[in-house]
Amino acid sequence: MSRKILLLPGDGIGPEIVAEAVKVIEALKTRHGLDVETEEAPIGGAGYDAAGHPLPEATLAKAREADAVLLGAVGGPQYDKLPRELRPERGLLGIRKSMGLFANLRPALLYPELAEASTLKREVVEGLDIMIVRELTGGIYFGEPRGIREREDGQREGFNTLVYSESEIERIARVAFDTAMKRGKRLCSVDKANVLEVSELWREVVERVGLDYPEVELSHMYVDNAAMQLVRAPKQFDVMVTTNMFGDILSDAASMLTGSIGMLPSASLNADGQGMYEPIHGSAPDIAGRGVANPLATILSVSMLLRHSLGEAALADRVDAAVGQVLKQGLRTADLAAAGAPAVSTREMGDAVVAAL
Amino acid sequence: MSRKILLLPGDGIGPEIVAEAVKVIEALKTRHGLDVETEEAPIGGAGYDAAGHPLPEATLAKAREADAVLLGAVGGPQYDKLPRELRPERGLLGIRKSMGLFANLRPALLYPELAEASTLKREVVEGLDIMIVRELTGGIYFGEPRGIREREDGQREGFNTLVYSESEIERIARVAFDTAMKRGKRLCSVDKANVLEVSELWREVVERVGLDYPEVELSHMYVDNAAMQLVRAPKQFDVMVTTNMFGDILSDAASMLTGSIGMLPSASLNADGQGMYEPIHGSAPDIAGRGVANPLATILSVSMLLRHSLGEAALADRVDAAVGQVLKQGLRTADLAAAGAPAVSTREMGDAVVAAL
């Protein structure tokens, strides 16, 4: 039985970039024996437009049945005035939580051909290859109680809860150690144990899990120092593991070190090996519909999907190689092109990858 | 009556760098009519060694009476095994909270003479001058309830509370807007309003305070994007205002953009105009006692102290100019010296600033 990929194009440039990723999937089907079926469903603003909710029930039902989900991006200014629970981000947070996608893998990889795009000096970032493992279904993103309440003195106060249980920490730590075993065998756990009790427990549990991975060199770093070290000497890191909120901040900083966030995919996995794959960049409403967006992060998300959810490592390697080849050929979308240099369109870039497969 | 400055040298390189700052204060007294008295007290590990607590009662009492406090740094490996409530950081957090030092001003300023020290390309950071206004006595650092508890299923969980009241947000917002009025009149408030209710209230209150400052251009940015923008195009920022935790992370990232955290001072102010001043770098136990630490961040903290707590703007300008002059003369401590270039000692640097006053 062929496996199912659910496509969630979403908003902004989402549909354009997912369309190019679909071309790659189709080429793998017709030319390289990949046996998958694809289906499409709305999410985010598109979900609200189609069904009055950023995560329509039908979309979630299809996602649960799929072997893997490929997401474009969500969000756009036309949805900014909606009540909180109907805004596009709610669709994203909702599908992560409902599918139990607790492990978010975010590579920050510098492509040698694109080293000049970084705002950092070449020697500081050349060869950069960090994998950030971010906890994605817990922490302050989902902790209860939360809200805005009136106090006795008549003033309002906002409150949120940061909470992690031992088992939540343990399972993300295992993913991180497993990831480190497949890479450079160095893991840096990032916390704020000098201030937060949650971090104290985090550190203790990560240490304990580490006993099962004697080959992995484990270190701990405070989050403020980690933010500094990413700027100062980012190549010191191999795998980093951290909470939902710290991971949100650090992975965005890390990806920007590469200078080309249009190139970076991500994977969000659950305990059953199901995964959702998406570029780390946003929906870029300012350039949506103009055919200039970079589809490579989405195409590389297909590669992660093949590797992590479908066990098709050889095909994943093929996609990675094709992307490397188009870069070597000098093809650049507008976000990557040097000032004044010619840029290819979203479609031309997608076609070039297909040709290189 | 002469005003009082309490000196808290603390741990590691703290005593060495504070000694140089004291030379500057003495020179201002004898040669430029500054009328202050200084006294010294232990804090951090030194507080624990002297009185069994990182914030001895006598130290706090003296701090409350002083017009301003000058802190070196706290922390060292010999205190790492102490119980949480006796560790050096507790002294720092304790004095911030007890004195109500809610407004932490952290400049990230690039000295033109030191532009090469940055890991970022010169054109990205040349002229960088950001002021981060960090809330310092609230948020998740101090929120209750907090702790590690056992759940019904026998598992433990760690929990912390992020909480801000309207008045807490309002007073830090006022400091930020006032700061912006004295600078480029642009304020960026950083939050995570797409996820956290606290941030929703934060944004609302900052907007409201902004009505009193029609000349200040106010913008809002999500914290993950702010971390990216600091790497991508840091010069877009003038003043940033944010919570305790986000400020901890972003101010460290911002300071590292300059490449010379040995140069950056900070001020922590309360509602009565009292302030504590300290370099943003740590106690650097690895180089403590060797006379190689850079005293300039502490000397520049004296300048902030003169300006913010003593109303001595002219003397503050004099200190700033003296620091600028020694840099122009080419004097560099080891942290700033180019590889292989000669470096001056902590004392030589202090003496040079005194001579340049």
Ligand SMILES: CC(C)[C@H](C(=O)O)[C@@H](O)C(=O)O
């Ligand atoms: C859109 C937002 C809710 C989301 C997050 O904070 O997780 C995004 O920033 C991300 O990192 O995927």
Ligand SMILES: CC(C)[C@H](C(=O)O)[C@@H](O)C(=O)O
């Ligand atoms: C030492 C630590 C508790 C402190 C903080 O987190 O506030 C430090 O990182 C700082 O920024 O002054």
